[in-house]
Amino acid sequence: MMWCSIVGWQNVTCGECVQDTQWAQWAVSALREYSAALYLNERCSEELPGQQALGGTRKSGASGAKAGSMSYLLQFATERSIKESLRACTDVTYSYMDEMPPSVVLK
Template sequence: MAGQKSSSCSRVFVAESLMPRFIELLAQVVQSLVVCHPLDYRCFMSAVVSQDAYDKACGVLQRAGADPGVRRVCGGRADPEVGYFVEPTVYVVREPAHELLCNEIRGPLLTVCSFPDNDPDSLVWAMAQSPYATSGSIFARDREWTRWAVSALRDLSATLYVNDRCSEELPGQQSVGGTRKSSSGGAKAGSISYLLQLAPYPRPPC
């Protein structure tokens, strides 16, 4: 969906020791993606959905290109000649409160930020800087670290996956909750919170 789904992955936090290799592999994968007409069998991603979506994505590309605190790893081009095509783009930033990490972008743009290996609590703080929190994923091999991460991050995302993609929700088939400014603003997917909006309320006696 070219990053336009509300639960699409738009930011990644990586331990500092893994950052160089992660960026190297990520760039290889992103640069191999084929962007073209959706009827072409090679197509991984097509154009964004509208002129408005294209303009918003281009605005992000322009601001990021002029920001000295942003490093572009790959991508960064847009071409409206034959459609609203935006190249899959990867950025690296150091500031967890940066616009690219905190705002909804809704386009094929991914921002990566590192956190200290010996200070995992800084990851919790970094994730809390965004007012949006629809979906998230934890990828790890260490079980103890994974348990800690699930416990620490469970309230920072309406839906939290472990070693699986964060865009598993099926709109129209599965209810999608949200925290803070996302979706309904306080309900987790499939939680009892939905009943709060639907529970019968007895009329008080006159």
């Protein structure tokens, strides 16, 4: 069973309840380019075209990442790098700190 809400050529929301995994994989590959939100074995969001603000795809005029898309969470995230050293830290000084007066060196 498949339900799709289509506005013009843009498929806004598509929900599918399936038991066959091959059919689900085919639907995902076929509808990936055309659906802003694709739900498999889940309740669809109840977006009503013309009554609620919703995200679209391609030429829909909406900007930014759409709810349900792979890049949606990235707009709330900040990029950063985290480095973890597996060895215990024994010294926090640098080579230039050895030449400093003892009152300035942090150990």
